[in-house]
Amino acid sequence: MARLVEALNRFFGRVEILALGLENERSAAEAALAKGMPLEAREHARTILSVLPDSAVGLALWADAAEDAWLDQEVVAALTDLAKRVPWRADVWLRLGRAGQRVGWDGARDAIERATSAPEERDAARLALLDLSDLDLAAGDPARAQRWLDRIPAPLTTVPDRDVALRRAECALAYGDLDGARAAAEILGEPTAIEGRAALVLARLALAEASAAAASSAAGSSAALPPAVVGRALDLGLRALVLDVPGAAELCAALVAASRDVLVVDRVRRVVRAAGALDEPTWAAAFAFAEGRRDDARQALARGLSAGDRAAAAALLRMAVETRDLGALDALVARGKAKAKAKDDDEEPRGAAAPPLPPDLVRLRDAAAMASAGQGSGALDALDAVTGEGAAWADDMRRAIAQAWVPPADGPAGARAAAAWSDVLRELARTAKLLDRLDLLAAIEALAVERERPLRAAVVGEFNAGKSTFLNALLGEDVAPTGVLPTTATLHWVAWAPDPFARIVVRGGQDRVVPHAALKDTLRALAAAGDKVARVFIYAPIERLKRVEILDTPGFNAPDPDHIAEARRAFDEAHVAIWLLDAPQAMKESERRVLSEISALGVPVQILANKADRLKPDALETVLAHVRDSLAASSIASLTPPIAFSARLSLKGRLGDEAALAASGWAEVEALFAEQIVDASDALRERALRRKAGRIAAELAQTASARAAEDREAGRRARAEADRLRASAAYLRRERRALAAAIDKALEPARRELASDLRPIAALPEERKRTDASVRAYVQERLVARLSWPLSAEIARAARAGAEPAARGVRGASGADEGGAAPSSRAAAHVRAVLMGMVAVHDAPDELAARPIEGVVEAAIDAFAMALSAEAEAPVPPPASAAVELRAQALRAAFEARVTPASA
Secondary structure, X not given: OOOHHHHHHOOOOOHHHHHXXXXXXXXXXXXXXXXXXXXXHHHHHHHHHHHOOOOHHHHHHHHHHHHHOOOHHHHHHHHHHHHHHOOOOHHHHHHHHHHHHHHOOOOHHHHHHHHHHOOOOHHHHHHHHHHHHHHHHHOOOXXXXXXXXXXXXXXXXXXXXXXXXXXXHHHHHHHOOHHHHHHHHHHHOOOOOOOHHHHHHHHHHHHHHHHHHHHHHOOOOOOOOOHHHHHHHHHHHHHHHHOOOOOHHHHHHHHHHHOOOHHHHHHHHHXXXXXXXXXXXXXXXXXXXXXXXXXXXXXXXXXXXXXXXXXXXXXXXXXXXXXXXXXXXXXXXXXXXXXXHHHHOOOOOOOOOOOOOOHHHHHHHXXXXXXXXXXXXXXXXXXXXXXXXOHHHHXXXXXXXXXXXOOOOOOOOOHHHHHHHHHHHHHHHHHHHHXXXXXXXXXXXXXXXXXXXXXXXXXXXXXXXXXXXXXXXXXXXXXXOOOOOOOOOOOEEEEEOOOOEEEEEEOOOOOEEEOHHHHHHHHHHHHHHOOOEEEEEEEEOOHHHHOEEEXXXXXXXXXXXXXXXXXXXXXXXXXXXXXXXXXXXXXOHHHHHHHHHHHHHOOOEEEXXXXXXXXXXXXXXXXXXXXXXXXXXXXXXXXXXXXXXXXXXXXXXXXXXXXXXHHHOHHHHHHHHHHHHHOOHHHHHHHHHHHHHHHHHHHHHHHHHHHHHHHHHHHHHHHHHHHHHHHHHHXXXXXXXXXXXXXXXXXXXXXXXXXXXXXXXXXXXXXHHHHOHHHXXXXXXXXXXXXXXXXXXXXXXXXXXXXXXXOOOOOOOOOOOOOOOOOOHHHHHHHHHHHHHHHHHOOOHHHHHOOOOHHHHHHHHHHHHHHHHHHHHOOOOOOOHHHHHHHHHHHHHHHHHHOOHHHO
């Protein structure tokens, strides 16, 4: 920036200085400045001011000399007086603000803001806007910083403004907007050797892009960054570090702490040693962490915190986030409490206070405490609000909480498991309600009931495999109906009750309750009458049914497709399946296909070969070998190797025929059923519940992800629209005068119509025009009716055209097509208010139709821009779908982590 005295000499004559014989002092002062002798120049300037205290030239010389001599207090004093003389000079206000910052003057920021609105020296106003953006970036307010940048006019040449692009990239990185940062970085290109700040921005961008890609590919985990990315970021970061760019040391220290590459660590160590900073706590901790000495790293940072090193506090905070270290957070909190106590006790605290934990980390710490206390739901609620730097940590906590709720596959099914199921089912129900999945909510409620019921074993197989006969043999009574042609038409649910009876559920009809002996006849009668049976419940006072309920299913090769559908429904309801093969024709392709389906669903299966009495021993062994080979080839597991028996002989034996029982092979089946199913009923039921709940969790996660994706796209469109509105508002303010002239000319047809409307009052006396409220109201109504919409539409069209480069491809929220831009209702209301106000204050309102109204148009443009800015800044509440998605994904991951090969 040129010296102030050189700039002011063009505007202020030296008549007074010449008249008072002070020209030699002025010339000597400028010569001393040129020779690099600021103290001598200062003395000449003070001599001038002793004679002419208000001399603008003298004050400028004093400010230039004091600035060269690093006498910032005098710079502030000189420029404060000079600003009173030349308040329109942006360069004076800018230098005053910068000097004020160096000495901690409270009015520094106000001075810089004055520089932005000074009508002269647009270059100085641009620098002031850049300074204000820097101040807000340093204060952690990128949104405000961005707004200052929006006020900087686009360059007149095709060369982009790299200073603006640099700060836009920093704002975008602070927002987490990688697309915006990328677009700004393209303008920056490759930084030169002395552009440390640009180098730091590109380093941060490279790391942010790589971290986002790694997190996406690893489903949210903290995957290692590619060495090439780390290498480039380190090259750029070290360049910024050597150039002493704020933030460079923190980035390089973080890279060292995260690196396990000895060459990288050694390279940075040499640079830090050359700078004499090896013993600084931040660097000591970074190198200790890189070498796996985490405790040493924490101690180094705690030492730095006690010594008043705020960088150590920031590094400790970063280490806590990166390593999921609650102990580090506790150390920061303890330090803050100790400082507060010392202050309350009127003691002189030693060292610097730890910065307060960011809200996200406070929530993380609270969530961890609640999770440790067994309050998982409360912990998840606290984690819902974590969206910033602790998001990955929060997701790890969610997964840990959800996984603790899902009982392990081999865990006991006791009170602890019951409590865990209560928590996980409650969370599933909450998620289903939030997603309006009432169908899944009913399924979740059914799971809660199912936990209290006995194990369900489905007897499945093809038609005529002897399923009902096997069931009767298993129960030791002729309970299940056999010989009901053409086949068992629906599921027969056999359960315990103190008295024997059967309940037949008829679709669209009245249920039938009959004794066991009447069941077959009743089913035949209903079939003859054409009534559809939905389900048959058979109750019997058989002790075994207290532990295991049996589902007798239709055959999979039944001629009626409804019967096959009923058989498949058993897969959803059963905890374990017993598949009966017809030994003389075992493991047909149709059986293998359905068995593969059951296996894929994760339902445990026990294979039994019925009708063994129809085969000779050698042939039976051949059949069993074929069954085993077929199962292995199809990757189908059986709880135990397949067993051959005869259900017909078994039932006879169970009903009293001892010879038939001995020949049936039932003893082995009985032992298997007792050991693998009855005794393992709790484990089998838990496995089935995990399978069903996991399926629900997966469906909820899919729904939640779809909703969240829709909301993210809506948010992206909203942000793009807000950016377009901001760009439009900035363009309108910047080009207000030129636009006003063009728009006023475009309004000529509307003004002619308005003039025609005002002819009835043209001949009225001027006094009445000014004082008659009804006349003024008529003018106001016609002015608004004729000019409001065309004026709003013209401003909107200009705003859209001006903002198009910044919002290419984004449709306006108003739905205007490419040929025009319909104004929003808020913007149009602002324009109407301006027009009505103009009538209210104008002495001769009817003249507004007879002459150009550029002043009115300018006011309308300002109002329109204000409305656009308000629309752009309107708060948009974050969608709840993001938190729901994260919780649903955590539940799905927890169930997937608990899956075992047998329970897939």
